[in-house]
Amino acid sequence: MIRQLIPLIALASAAVGQAHAADLTISCGAVGAELQLCKEGVAAWEEKTGHSVDVISTPNSSTERLSLYQQILSANSGDIDVMQIDVVWPGLLANHLLDLSETLGEDVAEGHFPAIVENNTVDGRLVAMPWFTDAGVLYYREDLLEEYGHEPPETWQELTEIAQEIQAAEREAGNDGMWGYVFQGRAYEGLTTNALEWVASHDGGTIVDEDGQVTINNERAVAALDLAATWIDDITPEGVLNYTEEEARGLFQSGNAVFMRNWPYAWSLAQSEDSDVRDKVGVVKLPHGPEGKSAATLGGWNLAVSKYSENRELAADLVAFLTGKAEQKRRAIEGSYNPTLEALYEDEEVLTAVPFFGTLYDTFANAVARPSAVTGESYGRVSNAFFDTSHSVLSGDTSAADALAQLESQLRRLKRRWK
Numbered sequence: 001m002i003r004q005l006i007p008l009i010a011l012a013s014a015a016v017g018q019a020h021a022a023d024l025t026i027s028c029g030a031v032g033a034e035l036q037l038c039k040e041g042v043a044a045w046e047e048k049t050g051h052s053v054d055v056i057s058t059p060n061s062s063t064e065r066l067s068l069y070q071q072i073l074s075a076n077s078g079d080i081d082v083m084q085i086d087v088v089w090p091g092l093l094a095n096h097l098l099d100l101s102e103t104l105g106e107d108v109a110e111g112h113f114p115a116i117v118e119n120n121t122v123d124g125r126l127v128a129m130p131w132f133t134d135a136g137v138l139y140y141r142e143d144l145l146e147e148y149g150h151e152p153p154e155t156w157q158e159l160t161e162i163a164q165e166i167q168a169a170e171r172e173a174g175n176d177g178m179w180g181y182v183f184q185g186r187a188y189e190g191l192t193t194n195a196l197e198w199v200a201s202h203d204g205g206t207i208v209d210e211d212g213q214v215t216i217n218n219e220r221a222v223a224a225l226d227l228a229a230t231w232i233d234d235i236t237p238e239g240v241l242n243y244t245e246e247e248a249r250g251l252f253q254s255g256n257a258v259f260m261r262n263w264p265y266a267w268s269l270a271q272s273e274d275s276d277v278r279d280k281v282g283v284v285k286l287p288h289g290p291e292g293k294s295a296a297t298l299g300g301w302n303l304a305v306s307k308y309s310e311n312r313e314l315a316a317d318l319v320a321f322l323t324g325k326a327e328q329k330r331r332a333i334e335g336s337y338n339p340t341l342e343a344l345y346e347d348e349e350v351l352t353a354v355p356f357f358g359t360l361y362d363t364f365a366n367a368v369a370r371p372s373a374v375t376g377e378s379y380g381r382v383s384n385a386f387f388d389t390s391h392s393v394l395s396g397d398t399s400a401a402d403a404l405a406q407l408e409s410q411l412r413r414l415k416r417r418w419k
């Protein structure tokens with residue numbers, strides 16, 4: 001971790017170092033077209049207000065981004081005024097962030113999904129404004145499923161079988177690089193979101209329940225992880241053990257996978273002019289296990305203002321602009337980023353650009369939260385333990401039964417911190 005951090009900090013301070021002339025600095029994600037969209041939004045605000053802003057990019061992995069922010073904030077540094085923060089971080093970072101309802105007014109979050117506003121409210125303080133929401137969805141090759149006579153799978157078992165069949169037939173036909181299923185399997189936050197979907201859709205709970213009880217060591221969770229382990233090197237390349245969102249998208253978008261688990265942002269890129277799978281892709285909810293129902297992990301990003309900013313009010317104004325309706329609509333249409341403003345799910349232009357914002361509305365509205373609210377400041381440790389465990393099961397180093405028994409004791413020891 002430390003080894004990774006040093007270049008990250010050097011990178012951030014180099015970027016910030018050049019930034020002194022600007023009035024503000026914002027850090028944005030750079031997954032897919034994210035950085036470009038952020039820069040365009042910022043440019044519109046600059047144009048409107050006459051102020052200048054530096055945009056710096058952050059690592060793609062949510063886990064690495066968190067380390068970077070924790071370093072910067074724990075040094076009480078105001079180098080970054082506005083920060084893009086993950087939906088699972090408010091409890092971890094609240095002490096370093098401004099209460100935006102004080103600066104922007106009590107009703108600033110009106111019209112946004114109440115669950116996200118509640119998530120971003122820590123001890124009565126609104127520490128971040130909702131920017132976009134996320135939920136895991138299943139991408140599939142419409143053309144291939146049609147050719148081989150299949151409907152999109154309802155269960156993980158069906159997904160496995162269809163993936164095996166099409167992968168084998170396509171390879172037989174000379175398409176050597178074809179794989180059945182890709183997802184996010186690196187040991188990082190993205191694996192937590194994937195593995196939670198496998199477990200929850202087997203009716204195996206959410207690792208830690210709403211009362212803070214550790215529930216992960218159960219037979220359904222074991223079955224879910226055991227099944228996922230069988231995919232590796234069968235329908236999933238071994239390389240997935242090091243995949244984040246973008247590696248999975250790269251393989252799928254070049255036409256080499258039947259199915260992919262990813263977030264909605266991958267849609268507009270898969271549909272772009274230089275995509276090999278343009279007009280060949282469908283999006284449905286994720287499959288479920290024998291006893292459960294489909295589960296999509298709730299993701300998403302928010303904009304927060306650092307308490308150490310020297311330009312707090314201006315920074316808050318930028319946040320209000322970027323999270324406002326016009327920007328959310330533009331980002332939905334151009335980048336298939338899910339709005340957090342409920343009304344935009346009835347906007348015809350948005351629904352034409354991203355039809356599944358309508359058809360999968362229930363998936364977005366009922367997405368399963370990671371246990372970040374209940375574990376608060378310990379969430380980082382809980383998630384790390386869960387993704388490490390899931391990674392060792394996928395790698396074949398240990399059985400799911402043994403791994404989850406061990407994880408349970410590890411989480412029980414941590415539990416003293418949140419109970």
Ligand code: GLC
Pocket residue numbers: 062086087088133134189190191193263298299300301
């Ligand atoms: C997406 C989600 C975020 C999640 C991350 C994991 O960016 O929006 O909530 O933590 O993926 O890779």
